[in-house]
Amino acid sequence: MHAAGVPFSEICRRLRLSRNTIACWLYKRRTAASKTDTRYPRCDHPRRKIDDARSYAYLLGQYLGDGHLLTTQRVPLLTVTCDVRHPGLIHEISHAMEACGARTVGYQERVGCMCVRAHWKHWPCLIPQHGPGVKHRRKIQLTDWQQEVVHGEPERFLRxxxxxxxxxxxxxxxxxxxxxxxxxxxxxxxxxxxxxxxxxxxxxxxxxxxxxxxxxxxxxxxxxxxxxxxxxxxxx
Structure with missing residues (x-):
């Protein structure tokens, strides 16, 4: 259909598929991104990106518990899921994300929980523990600079x-x-x-x-x- 000149939106309508799926098929965006990984820069010194070690130690602890880092989008998305019964935690996580470098923080409400979300290109650098699958089925090991932060802020990390x-x-x-x-x-x-x-x-x-x-x-x-x-x- 694309070779025959059918408009992009019409292809999506006929096949009843998302625009993202059609774009990946037509332009192989997902394959190219997975091979070259040029969507965001990698930091040579991620530790220098942290302005607030206390906030980072807290956010790292939250990520290891209820966090998820999505890197298949144009800009990586960090999400931490919270119970709606604890609005104070939602506020504290939001503040930690902003203190670590995220410009804006968004929220997605689901049944019984609130997802605190922030797009930022440096999340993969600051949270190198991300990966496919659940955390308990893959190796979780802190880098040397993360160890220094956690050792310096053990109370915030435990919090x-x-x-x-x-x-x-x-x-x-x-x-x-x-x-x-x-x-x-x-x-x-x-x-x-x-x-x-x-x-x-x-x-x-x-x-x-x-x-x-x-x-x-x-x-x-x-x-x-x-x-x-x-x-x-x-x-x-």
Missing amino acids: GLFHSDGSRFTNRVLRNGKHYAYPRYTFVNESTDIMLLCRSSLDQLGIAWRMARSNTLSVARREAVARLDRFIGPKW
Whole structure:
């Protein structure tokens, strides 16, 4: 149809396919992009792009939990999914994206959640852990400069992790006929690599933890919970 002179929009209408699909077939844009990868520049020194290490450490923790980086578009898109019951987290993630370099932040509401989204050409440089498939089925390893940021801001990194895949709740138990209630934190993630990063930051701060299950980390000691309350606390 294209060779016969049929207009582009008419081809889409007849085939009932998206304009993007037709364009990829006709002009092989997707194949060219995957081979040359010239849609955005790669940073030789990504660390220099970070003006706010505290915001980056928090955003990295959020990405490792509930984030996704889409690089198949013209400009990469970073998305972090939040529960609509916690508007404070939505605001904090938005601020972190802007502080890291994104000019504008958008929102996409879905059933029970809000997706915080930002286009920026340097996201692949700042988040090299992105890749196809779910995170727990691929290797998650921080680069040297990311390790420096996380080591310098362990509290902010843990705040991002616990705000995404963690929770603070009151544990209630019955012991010897008496009821006891005490707060505790849990962090749940299927990736052993991400769990190791969480444990390393807790160890750096001297916060006691234990593994309740292979995918669940628990912080239950009174002094340890008090430490986390200083920089994490309940989701808001």
